[in-house]
Amino acid sequence: MAKGKAKVNYLHRAGMVGKMDGPDWSFIYDASTTQDSKWNVGDRVVLPDGRVFRYAKSSSVLYAGHGAQGDVEMEDGIDWALLGVAQAVGDKQVTFAAATHPAYAKDALRGGHILISDSELTGLSDARIQNRGIIGNDASAEDAACVVYLDGPLVRTVGTTTYAFCMPSEYSSIYKANKPGASILGVPAVYVDATLKYFWLQTWGIAWIAMAGDLGKTDLKRGFAFRGTDGLIVEYDNSVANATTQYGGFVVDNNWQANGATFMMLQLAP
Numbered sequence: 001m002a003k004g005k006a007k008v009n010y011l012h013r014a015g016m017v018g019k020m021d022g023p024d025w026s027f028i029y030d031a032s033t034t035q036d037s038k039w040n041v042g043d044r045v046v047l048p049d050g051r052v053f054r055y056a057k058s059s060s061v062l063y064a065g066h067g068a069q070g071d072v073e074m075e076d077g078i079d080w081a082l083l084g085v086a087q088a089v090g091d092k093q094v095t096f097a098a099a100t101h102p103a104y105a106k107d108a109l110r111g112g113h114i115l116i117s118d119s120e121l122t123g124l125s126d127a128r129i130q131n132r133g134i135i136g137n138d139a140s141a142e143d144a145a146c147v148v149y150l151d152g153p154l155v156r157t158v159g160t161t162t163y164a165f166c167m168p169s170e171y172s173s174i175y176k177a178n179k180p181g182a183s184i185l186g187v188p189a190v191y192v193d194a195t196l197k198y199f200w201l202q203t204w205g206i207a208w209i210a211m212a213g214d215l216g217k218t219d220l221k222r223g224f225a226f227r228g229t230d231g232l233i234v235e236y237d238n239s240v241a242n243a244t245t246q247y248g249g250f251v252v253d254n255n256w257q258a259n260g261a262t263f264m265m266l267q268l269a270p
Contacts, residue, residue, distance in 0.1 A: 025047060027200075028045070028047075028053055028189050028200045029189055029190045029200070030190070030198075030199065030200070031058075031190050031191075031192045031193070031197050031198070031199040032197060032198055032199075033194070033196060033197055033198075034198070035198050036055075036198065039055040039198075040055065040107075040110055040111060041055055041056060041057055041110065041111050041169050041171050041172050041198070042054060042055065042056075042110070042111030042169040042170075042171045042172075043055045045200070047205075049205065049206070050204070050205045050206070051202060051204065051205035051206060051207070052202065052203050052204035052205055053186075053189060053200040053201060053202050053203065054171050054185075054186060054200070054201045054203055055171065055198065055199075055200060055201075056171040056172070056174045056185075056186075056198070056199060056200070056201040057171065057172050057173065057174065057196065057197070057198055057199075058173075058174055058175070058192045058194070058195055058196065058197045058198075058199060059071045059173040059174060059175045059195055059196075060174075060175035060176045060195055061176060061192060061193060061194065061195075062174065062175070062176055062188045062191070062192035062199070063176060063188065063191060063210075063231070064187075064188050064189065064190050064191045065187060065188075065207075065208055065209055065210045066176065066177065066187065066188070066209070066210050066230065066231035066232065067177050067184035067186070067187055067209070067226040067227075067231035067232070067233070067248070068174045068175065068176060068177060068184065068185060068186060068187065068188055068201065068231060069174070069175055069176075069177045069178075069179060069182040069183060069184055069185060069228070069231075070170045070171070070173065070174060070175075070182070070183065070185045071173040071174065071175040072167060072168055072169070072170055072172060072173045074167075075102070076102065076167065076168055076172075076173065077101065077109075077112070077165070077166050077167035077168060078096055078099050078100070078101045078146065078164070078165065078166050079099075079100065079165060080117075080163045080164070080165045081096055081097065081099035081100070081163065081164065081165075082096075082097050082099070082160060082161065082162070082163060083095060083096060083097065083116075083158055083159070083160065083162045083163070083164055084096060084097030084098075084145055084160060085160070086157070086158065086159045086160060087154055087157065087158045088154070088157055089153070089154055089155060089156065089157055090153045090154065091153060091154050092149060092150045092151075092152065092153050092154070093147060093148065093149045093150060094114070094116065094147075094148055094150070094154075094158060094164060095145060095146070095147045095148075096145060096146045096147075096148065096164065097145055097160070098143060098144060098145055099143065099146070100143055101140075101142070101143060101146065102142055103140065103141055103142040104137055104139060104140045104146060105139055106136070106137065106138060106139045107136045107137060108137065108168060108172075109134045109136070109137040109148060109166060109168045109169075110134055110135060110136050110137070110168075110169065111133075111134065111168070111169030111171065111172065112133075112134040112166060112167050112168040112169045112172075113131070113132070113133060113134060113166065113167055114131075114132050114133075114134055114148060114150065114164055114165065114166035115129055115130070115131055115164060115165045115166070116129065116130040116131075116132070116154075116158060116162060116163070116164045117129045117130075117162070117163050117164070117165075118161075118162060118163070119163060128156065130154060130155065130156060130158075132150040132151055132152055133150070133151035133152075134148055134149065134150065134151070134166060134168075135149050135150065135151045136148075136149040137149060148164075148166060170185060171185070171201065174186075174188075174201060176231065177226070177227075177228055177229065177230055177231030178228075178229060178230070179228055179229070180228040180229055181228065182228055183228075183246060184226040184228070184231065184246055184248070185201065185203070186201035186202050186203040186265075187201065187202045187203075187207055187209055187231075187265070188200075188201055188202075189201070189202055202265070203265070204265055205264070205265060206252060206263070206264055206265075207263060207264075207265050208263070209224075209232075209233050209248075209263050209265070210231070210232050210233070211232060211233055211234075212227060212230075212232040212233065212234050221235055221236070222250040222251050223235070223236035223247060223248075223249070223250050223251075224236050224247075224248050224249060224250065224251065224263060225237070225245040225246055225247055225248055226245075226246045226248045228246070233248055233263065236248075248263070248265055249263055249264045249265045250263065250264050251263055251264075252264050
């Protein structure tokens with residue numbers, strides 16, 4: 001997998017689909033401990049019917065039809081640390097000096113993000129901060145120096161007194177929802193029976209999603225929200241008491257007296 005920006009495929013976007021050219025989207029329903037060589041974590045596929053999926057990696061067992069949360073945390077990345085090599089304007093890589101981080105396989109940080117600043121203390125408020133996507137990294141032992149490749153060139157020089165902060169892709173650690181305050185990133189296309197499996201996470205479009213109760217059956221309310229404790233969906237309530245509920249989309253079924261089973265997911269990452 002060559003270094004480059006995340007892949008986005010629009011299947012059958014060009015030309016007409018004839019009767020002998022039926023769709024084969026079976027790869028969307030794969031879950032494997034082996035990464036598919038055609039895809040990197042975070043790659044995006046858009047099907048002709050409008051559904052959108054992201055290639056992801058599990059950090060727990062995942063249920064099909066249940067919203068799943070992201071589990072990338074500070075200890076998975078590199079907190080503000082000094083860069084160990086000077087780089088010129090136009091360069092597309094930086095090197096962390098020895099810093100606290102887990103061992104990284106080659107390109108384990110791909111799809112993530114890096115911030116580069118003159119100061120650790122003012123990094124997040126630095127108006128001249130350099131914010132880049134990560135397209136790869138060299139393999140690195142735990143807490144050792146680490147080379148990170150950027151998706152665009154530096155526009156300011158960096159030196160050994162420059163700080164940087166980086167995190168891997170949000171899709172590199174997806175777990176079964178169990179935290180009220182964590183955000184849902186999508187709905188697994190299939191049941192994922194173990195950790196460290198590669199699979200496809202639906203983030204947009206028509207989907208079947210498990211409900212908690214009869215959503216929209218007895219009134220005209222159409223919106224739904226994801227429940228952070230289990231990934232089920234509930235009727236959206238924007239009252240003050242529930243203002244932090246994550247809006248997910250709306251009920252597709254047009255008969256409010258007999259609720260249907262499909263929903264249009266919105267407000268996730270398309």
